[in-house]
Amino acid sequence: MSNIKEMNVFNYCPRCxxxxxxxxxxxxxxxxxxxxxxxxxxxxxxxxxxxxxxKIILIKRNNEPCKGxxxxxxxxxxxxxxxxxxxxxEIKEELKINIxxxxxxxxxxxxYEYKGVRxxxxxxxxxxxxxxxxxxxxxxxxxxxxLIDPLKVSFNEVAFKSTRACLELFARKL
Numbered sequence: 001m002s003n004i005k006e007m008n009v010f011n012y013c014p015r016c017x018x019x020x021x022x023x024x025x026x027x028x029x030x031x032x033x034x035x036x037x038x039x040x041x042x043x044x045x046x047x048x049x050x051x052x053x054x055k056i057i058l059i060k061r062n063n064e065p066c067k068g069x070x071x072x073x074x075x076x077x078x079x080x081x082x083x084x085x086x087x088x089x090e091i092k093e094e095l096k097i098n099i100x101x102x103x104x105x106x107x108x109x110x111x112y113e114y115k116g117v118r119x120x121x122x123x124x125x126x127x128x129x130x131x132x133x134x135x136x137x138x139x140x141x142x143x144x145x146x147l148i149d150p151l152k153v154s155f156n157e158v159a160f161k162s163t164r165a166c167l168e169l170f171a172r173k174l
Contacts, residue, residue, distance in 0.1 A: 014038065027120075042109070042122040046087040047074030047163065049127045049170055050099065052147065056170075057134075059094070060144035065113050066159035068143065072125070072166070083124045094141050095134040103127045105170065108162035123162040127170070150174060 010021050010029050018033035029038045049072060050057040058070045073094050077086040084102055091099050105125040112119040137145050150171050158164045 010038070040120075042120045043112075044077040044083060044086075044124060045074060045110070045112070045121045046077055046083045046090065046124045046126065047072040047166070048087050048091060048099070048102070049105070049125065049150075049166070050091070050095075051127070051129045051150075052131075052133055054149070055147045056150050056153075057095075057130075058146045058148050058153070059137075059142045060146065061159055062139065062141055062143040064115075069159035070146070070153070070157045070163075071159045072163055073142075076121075077124075084126070087124075087126050094138045095145075096136050096138070097130065097132070097134050099128045099130060101128060105166060108165045110160050110162035112160070121162075123160070123166075125162075125166040 012019055013021060013031035013034060013036055015036040016031060016034040018031055020032040021029055022032060023029045027040050029040070030036070057073065059073055061067050061069050061071050073091055074087055075090040077083055081089070087102065088099060091097060103126060105127050107122055107124045110121045110123045112121050133147065134145065150167070151174060153167055153171065155164050155168060158167060
């Protein structure tokens with residue numbers, strides 16, 4: 001049995017504190033005592049394929065989950081933020097650059113396991129050309145910044161299935 005817990009399992013009802021909780025195994029927890037229902041929907045995350053001179057920027061993750069694996073720059077969408085605002089914010093925080101026009105590529109489901117909790121996510125992917133490479137980056141988040149030919153990405157070294165799917169689609173369209 002895995003020590004990873006589903007995010008939406010409660011031991012006690014958030015409303016009445018009863019321990020008579022039923023989890024449907026997917027996304028809904030219900031309290032039999034007060035009829036409270038909690039729906040735990042997928043968290044939104046955004047990432048971007050940034051192209052410079054025919055190559056793309058990949059990062060080597062500096063933190064778990066998947067520390068040392070390849071990833072695209074990005075992160076979770078904050079409350080009251082659009083996916084486009086989130087990816088612009090994340091790029092600014094991680095790579096210290098502003099990006100121009102964004103093109104939506106698509107979305108893929110993912111599971112993000114962090115500190116013993118399994119988060120279901122909907123990962124939204126974008127594309128943007130950049131005019132200059134980042135001169136600096138957030139070393140607490142990124143172990144290494146890589147500029148790679150998109151046709152030469154080693155997909156088995158990519159951190160998440162959703163990111164692999166996006167990069168494979170991108171490479172097929174070249």
